[in-house]
Amino acid sequence: MSVMPVVLWTDALIFALLACVLVLVWLIRRQEHLRAPWRVVAQRPMAMGAALVLSAFVAIGLLDSLHFRERLPDSPADAPQYSIDVLSVFDILVGDLRTQQEKTYSAPLAMQLYAKEFVQREGKTVREYPRLKFGGAHLQQEAERVPDITRRSLIGFAQGLALSLLVFGLLAAWQARCSKVSFGDWLAAWGEGRLDWPGRTVVFFVTLLLVLGSVLLHLAPAYHVFGTDKVGQDVLYISLKSIRTGLVIGTLTTLVTLPLAIGLGIAAGYFRGWIDDVIQYVYTVLNSIPGVLLIAAAVLIVQVYIESNPELFDTAARRADIRLLALCLIMGVTSWTGLARLLRGESLKLRTLDYVEAARAFGVSHARIISRHIFPNVFHLVLIAIVLDFSGLVLAEAVLSYVGVGVDPSMHSWGNMINGSRLELAREPVVWWQLGAAFAFMFTLVLAANLFADGVRDAFDPRQGIRR
Amino acid sequence: MLAYILRRLLYAIPILIGVNLLTFALFFVVNTPDDMARLQLGAKHVTPDAIARWKVEHGYDKPLLLNARASGSAQLTDTIFFKHSAAMFVFEFGKGDDGRNIGNEIRTRMGPSLAIALPVFVIGLLVNITFALLMVFFRSTYLDLWGVVLCVVLMSISGLFYIIAGQYFISKLWNLLPISGVAGGIDGLRFIVLPVLIGVVAGIGSGARWYRTIFLEEIGKDYVRTARAKGLSEVRVLFRHVLKNGMIPILTGAVVVLPLLFMGSLITESFFGIPGLGSYTIDAIQAQDFAVVRAMVFLGSFLYIVGLILTDISYSWVDPRVRLQ
Numbered sequence: 001m002s003v004m005p006v007v008l009w010t011d012a013l014i015f016a017l018l019a020c021v022l023v024l025v026w027l028i029r030r031q032e033h034l035r036a037p038w039r040v041v042a043q044r045p046m047a048m049g050a051a052l053v054l055s056a057f058v059a060i061g062l063l064d065s066l067h068f069r070e071r072l073p074d075s076p077a078d079a080p081q082y083s084i085d086v087l088s089v090f091d092i093l094v095g096d097l098r099t100q101q102e103k104t105y106s107a108p109l110a111m112q113l114y115a116k117e118f119v120q121r122e123g124k125t126v127r128e129y130p131r132l133k134f135g136g137a138h139l140q141q142e143a144e145r146v147p148d149i150t151r152r153s154l155i156g157f158a159q160g161l162a163l164s165l166l167v168f169g170l171l172a173a174w175q176a177r178c179s180k181v182s183f184g185d186w187l188a189a190w191g192e193g194r195l196d197w198p199g200r201t202v203v204f205f206v207t208l209l210l211v212l213g214s215v216l217l218h219l220a221p222a223y224h225v226f227g228t229d230k231v232g233q234d235v236l237y238i239s240l241k242s243i244r245t246g247l248v249i250g251t252l253t254t255l256v257t258l259p260l261a262i263g264l265g266i267a268a269g270y271f272r273g274w275i276d277d278v279i280q281y282v283y284t285v286l287n288s289i290p291g292v293l294l295i296a297a298a299v300l301i302v303q304v305y306i307e308s309n310p311e312l313f314d315t316a317a318r319r320a321d322i323r324l325l326a327l328c329l330i331m332g333v334t335s336w337t338g339l340a341r342l343l344r345g346e347s348l349k350l351r352t353l354d355y356v357e358a359a360r361a362f363g364v365s366h367a368r369i370i371s372r373h374i375f376p377n378v379f380h381l382v383l384i385a386i387v388l389d390f391s392g393l394v395l396a397e398a399v400l401s402y403v404g405v406g407v408d409p410s411m412h413s414w415g416n417m418i419n420g421s422r423l424e425l426a427r428e429p430v431v432w433w434q435l436g437a438a439f440a441f442m443f444t445l446v447l448a449a450n451l452f453a454d455g456v457r458d459a460f461d462p463r464q465g466i467r468r
Numbered sequence: 469m470l471a472y473i474l475r476r477l478l479y480a481i482p483i484l485i486g487v488n489l490l491t492f493a494l495f496f497v498v499n500t501p502d503d504m505a506r507l508q509l510g511a512k513h514v515t516p517d518a519i520a521r522w523k524v525e526h527g528y529d530k531p532l533l534l535n536a537r538a539s540g541s542a543q544l545t546d547t548i549f550f551k552h553s554a555a556m557f558v559f560e561f562g563k564g565d566d567g568r569n570i571g572n573e574i575r576t577r578m579g580p581s582l583a584i585a586l587p588v589f590v591i592g593l594l595v596n597i598t599f600a601l602l603m604v605f606f607r608s609t610y611l612d613l614w615g616v617v618l619c620v621v622l623m624s625i626s627g628l629f630y631i632i633a634g635q636y637f638i639s640k641l642w643n644l645l646p647i648s649g650v651a652g653g654i655d656g657l658r659f660i661v662l663p664v665l666i667g668v669v670a671g672i673g674s675g676a677r678w679y680r681t682i683f684l685e686e687i688g689k690d691y692v693r694t695a696r697a698k699g700l701s702e703v704r705v706l707f708r709h710v711l712k713n714g715m716i717p718i719l720t721g722a723v724v725v726l727p728l729l730f731m732g733s734l735i736t737e738s739f740f741g742i743p744g745l746g747s748y749t750i751d752a753i754q755a756q757d758f759a760v761v762r763a764m765v766f767l768g769s770f771l772y773i774v775g776l777i778l779t780d781i782s783y784s785w786v787d788p789r790v791r792l793q
Contacts, residue, residue: 288773289769293761296753297765391623391624398628399627399734403734422632443629447620
């Protein structure tokens with residue numbers, strides 16, 4: 001099967017961001033004074049547990065960012081034609097989850113649709129719950145369902161546990177060799193929490209993730225674990241696909257914010273005078289416009305642009321992607337003011353310090369003073385802002401999608417899931433699984449991000465140590 | 469004092485002009501009236517005639533900044549900028565797509581918005597401060613630690629979840645309160661309880677945590693140590709000293725949002741069917757009613773700037789150390 005790789009704008013930016021992060025990690029590893037605060041983060045159990053959960057999300061998001069279009073099977077070899085569906089590596093990995101579509105709603109792990117319908121049976125029309133096409137299709141009758149689910153979950157659980165034991169064994173052996181102690185001594189140290197990193201928490205979370213993944217892996221091929229939505233799509237699949245949207249909004253928005261906030265904030269504080277006045281004026285104006293309204297106005301404009309230039313986008317995915325990117329841009333442009341104000345205040349303080357004055361007296365250029373003396377001293381503020389903003393942005397996506405100025409309606413996102421199903425609680429029987437899944441996934445990501453942000457802030461904020 | 473307030477007011481004018489120019493650029497230059505017409509009319513009905521008619525109906529058939537055809541001062545006044553942007557300075561917002569006067573709508577809808585937003589704000593402030601003081605009182609114990617964890621958990625829950633879960637459980641399953649809507653008089657109170665309750669609960673996480681940091685910062689200061697050394701009880705220290713000094717950052721943070729309460733809350737109002745400014749805005753965004761969105765942008769910025777001025781005044785009022793130059 002030949003494919004045509006598709007690089008969406010957000011894909012390119014995400015991988016550019018990943019490259020930046022890797023370069024940054026490499027730089028930090030070489031400098032002891034930069035490594036020290038990260039070591040503090042690594043010693044906090046909650047931050048490390050959160051980091052593991054986050055990395056699971058990021059892994060899914062990255063896999064979902066490698067896009068391609070499949071070649072149509074009957075197209076000629078010399079002039080190949082490609083499907084208009086843009087797929088990702090993640091779609092291939094989850095296999096049939098994407099294509100196993102039911103007729104409409106069905107409850108989690110069900111084998112029947114959620115409501116009765118008229119069906120033809122032996123020439124007669126009867127009203128009953130129709131069977132699902134895929135969910136529980138291997139079962140003969142309802143009574144087999146619960147034992148089958150239990151059996152699959154137990155097998156998944158056992159396999160996950162075995163796998164994590166294996167991982168743990170390898171880790172223990174490796175760590176014992178590194179620190180040159182016997183295997184047993186290391187295990188004892190681990191059990192009593194005497195390691196210099198939160199070993200028990202890390203192992204617990206790795207086990208939790210592996211077991212959860214393994215149980216899902218055993219259940220998902222035969223059932224719709226979180227049910228299906230209105231058009232019969234698997235809710236688990238949609239929730240997993242939404243991870244990428246959430247991550248893109250949380251990270252790319254910050255990417256837009258940073259140059260504006262750092263450049264303008266430091267410039268205002270360092271140069272003072274009319275530059276300060278102009279920059280302060282600009283951010284007061286932007287700040288005084290209610291955020292949602294500014295975003296709404298800008299999104300409406302982007303929508304007009306997209307609709308009047310349909311020829312620029314060859315697939316629906318590209319169009320949705322541009323809208324996502326525009327949303328990130330707009331949210332970035334509206335949200336840099338807070339950080340800029342913080343950086344301005346800090347640079348105002350820094351510029352009067354002796355070593356900056358000395359540098360100026362020696363005739364060091366402004367650009368060099370800023371890059372050597374000012375920026376490294378405000379970097380912790382930037383980092384804290386990045387991690388603190390992330391969770392807020394993920395939550396904001398849901399609200400914006402509800403208002404109707406969020407991501408493209410065709411894009412998988414938690415906001416769209418909530419928006420599409422919030423009225424279904426009024427149904428009888430209640431359709432709760434779509435809302436529940438969206439909220440649960442969003443909550444997990446945001447909670448992990450918040451806990452990680454707390455750890456980072458505690459390690460980097462110099463004021464935190466003095467308190468109490 | 470008067471001179472100071474006057475100077476702040478004068479400083480507000482260029483900011484309002486900036487907001488006005490920005491909205492003008494967003495709504496008329498980047499996105500021309502022709503584009504708006506196309507979006508409003510829908511793909512099927514777009515003809516040059518229809519666009520021209522739509523523009524005449526909405527008063528967008530004039531030049532942007534300078535009307536060369538008119539004479540005298542009409543050259544400047546008979547333009548889109550003067551009619552639609554500059555007019556907002558005297559709160560002349562014109563008509564929405566539904567033909568109603570936006571100014572009138574704003575005046576009638578401010579009340580319901582305030583009826584929800586004000587109780588949420590006041591009760592929320594009290595509840596958050598109470599929680600924060602409790603956590604500070606039990607600081608460095610497990611109670612404080614789990615209090616902070618609870619705050620982080622509450623913060624991580626989407627605001628939409630609070631509303632949807634609240635409506636579902638309290639109104640639908642347990643039938644305690646009406647699910648949405650409004651009513652006049654005493655009966656109306658029953659409709660207000662649920663949105664206010666949800667608004668307060670949704671704000672506890674971030675609010676209590678924020679006030680806790682403020683109080684903790686105060687508690688490390690020398691005057692607190694002096695107060696303890698005098699032999700004051702911890703409760704007395706907290707209420708007489710820490711709370712009083714913590715009020716400065718709290719009040720200045722609270723005053724700035726006070727005028728914005730008029731705007732209401734977009735999400736709460738639309739979920740609870742409250743005919744306030746929040747639901748008005750959300751409807752306008754969904755119907756792509758640019759005139760209303762523009763008016764709300766201006767109103768929001770205006771109220772924010774009023775809040776900034778009030779903050780400055782209150783700051784000098786609460787904290788005698790701040791001397792006004």
